[in-house]
Amino acid sequence: MNAFIADPATLSLDRKVPWWRGAAIYQIYPRSFCDSNGDGIGDLPGITSRLDHVARLGVDAIWISPFFTSPMKDFGYDVADYCDVDPIFGTLADFDALVKRAHELGLKVTIDQVFAHTSDEHAWFVESRQDRSNPKADWYVWADPKPDGSPPSNWQSVFGGPAWTWDARRRQYYMHNFLSSQPQMNAHNPEVQDALLGAMRFWLDRGVDGFRLDALNFLMHDPAMRDNPPAPDDGRRKTRPFDFQLKIYNQSHPDILPFLERVRALCNEYGAVFTVAEVGGDLAETEMKTYTEGDKRLNSAYGFDFLYAPELTPRFIEQAVEKWPDEPGMGWPSWAFENHDAPRALSRWCAPEDSTAFGRLKAMLFASLRGNIIVYQGEELGLTQVDIPFEQLQDPEAIANWPLTLSRDGARTPMPWQVQLSEGGFTSGAPWLPVGEDNLGRAVDMQEADPGSLLNLTAELLRLRKTHEALRLGDFTVLIADVCLLVVRRVCGNQSVVGLFNLSSTPAAWPEGLVQDGTLIASVNGAFPGQLPPFGAVLIEERI
Missing domain, CATH: 3.20.20.80 (Glycosidases)
Known part of the structure; x- marks a missing residue:
């Protein structure tokens, strides 16, 4: 199944x-x-x-x-x-x-x-870049060049190149952490x-x-x-x-x-x-x-x-x-x-x-x-x-x-x-x-x-x-995390669910002594209590 x-x-x-x-x-x-x-x-x-x-x-x-x-x-x-x-x-x-x-x-x-x-192209930036004295002049990050004309700092943009672009109208650089068309707001x-x-x-x-x-x-x-x-x-x-x-x-x-x-x-x-x-x-x-x-x-x-x-x-x-x-x-x-x-x-x-x-x-x-x-x-x-x-x-x-x-x-x-x-x-x-x-x-x-x-x-x-309190809200305890097997327990109030996940393409051994008394509530890829085939996983509600 x-x-x-x-x-x-x-x-x-x-x-x-x-x-x-x-x-x-x-x-x-x-x-x-x-x-x-x-x-x-x-x-x-x-x-x-x-x-x-x-x-x-x-x-x-x-x-x-x-x-x-x-x-x-x-x-x-x-x-x-x-x-x-x-x-x-x-x-x-x-x-x-x-x-x-x-x-x-x-x-x-x-x-x-x-x-x-x-x-x-935002109206705020269009106004801000007009000069240094308009009402939105300080709404973006503007800075004067260094004495040699280079950018104010060595900051780099995520998309490549300096995080500064020269604007001739203000004779200043504006900052942008991403594209030059994405000017940085002065928050x-x-x-x-x-x-x-x-x-x-x-x-x-x-x-x-x-x-x-x-x-x-x-x-x-x-x-x-x-x-x-x-x-x-x-x-x-x-x-x-x-x-x-x-x-x-x-x-x-x-x-x-x-x-x-x-x-x-x-x-x-x-x-x-x-x-x-x-x-x-x-x-x-x-x-x-x-x-x-x-x-x-x-x-x-x-x-x-x-x-x-x-x-x-x-x-x-x-x-x-x-x-x-x-x-x-x-x-x-x-x-x-x-x-x-x-x-x-x-x-x-x-x-x-x-x-x-x-x-x-x-x-x-x-x-x-x-x-x-x-x-x-x-x-x-x-x-x-x-x-x-x-x-x-x-x-x-x-x-x-x-x-x-x-x-x-x-x-x-x-x-x-x-x-x-x-x-x-x-x-x-x-x-x-x-x-x-x-x-x-x-x-x-x-x-x-x-x-x-x-x-x-x-x-x-x-x-x-959505309907199971332990899965939605419960704490999360890792019981086993080895090369291929992850076993976790989710507990909320008087409800406990154990999940066993075989993340490998080969069968995994079922851990001894785990979940002595419980009800299977979900399984995939042919897994069931006692057997974890490749990529098999089960969720078991424990009786506590």
Whole structure:
């Protein structure tokens, strides 16, 4: 038997907790989800038309990547108007209709907020760059050149080259941690903070239930413009100038914390609004915990641990999850195995011939983690990374650093909805990226019709998690983490679940003396108590 799932109707979740704690959240990348008008680019009406699919999965919320007005040089992460919808995605009325439908289906709606930078086409920057005395002159990070005309500091941008661009109108440099068309906001300025909080209030008033704060540790810089020191040689390959520095002064300023407290205070006005920080970099763990500490900052932090891991091992899982112990004052983690920036997990973690079995194991493991779990669109189908040829690349980072940077486009390819329709039913036109032949064979309609599909298994596991208190809220104890076997125990109140996961392509021995008295509630790949075949996994509810 490929899978066994106990009837979730026999289980119950009684504890009163915020909706987001332990939630499963479904990430939607708008350009690639569903195109309603045939222009080859996904849009808000397309999302609304497919929300039934998301609701059937059993997730608690959706997270929509940026859909704001933008020149799309970084595909929406270069915002030109925080309070409007880009025409390629639709209108504010379309967004309101999306929120209404999502709420009817019992789905919360969370959106990105990109506060570290805007587009250079944003009206604020257009005004700021005119001269040094206009009302928004200090809304962005401007600095005079050094006496020799060179940039104010040695800071480097993530996408390559100096983090400074000369502007002749002000005869100054402006800072940008990413593209030169993404000028850095001066969030030290109280007026800037007020404007950003005003943008959040705009969306809260439209019914938004939560926010992901993008690139949050890039929000504030060192006003003294001190040079970053060189990074020590840690054996890792350096492909960009950015990799050669310790990013001490261009990001992670301590004044970010008071701003986060302002964010939390605003969200508290609207009730149970979920806030999650995206924090990457060398100090990510420390900053994630700092940004979520106590009850006056953000609710959760978005972990990068799994997103770029080249392999999934028991010890790696143990190290990642145990960074977030269930202790007073400790924040709540949010996990993702995949997203729009990282390669598809099945293309990183298993051989192609093992993808079906490994995908089932991965789904059960994901549903068993302590924290929030964020399912990236298509992950429930087992989509793999699509190889995009250079002439079809859209990703500005991949183009700039070709061929040393893996394109993010390969994980942003369109959702395949119907196998027999052109372009998988994503669009009636020419898609902005190819669907990918292998992924077309994993289309939603095919998997809906197959009781043993990964799609249906994912839905069953998410329902089990939602209705089983130990899986959603329980503590997380690693009992065994050896070369191939991971054994964990989740306990909440008087409920205990043990999960056994064989992450190898060979059978694993069943640990002696484990789970003397229990009920099997889920299994995949032919596993059952006493036997763990390749990529086999079981969940057993203990009697305590």
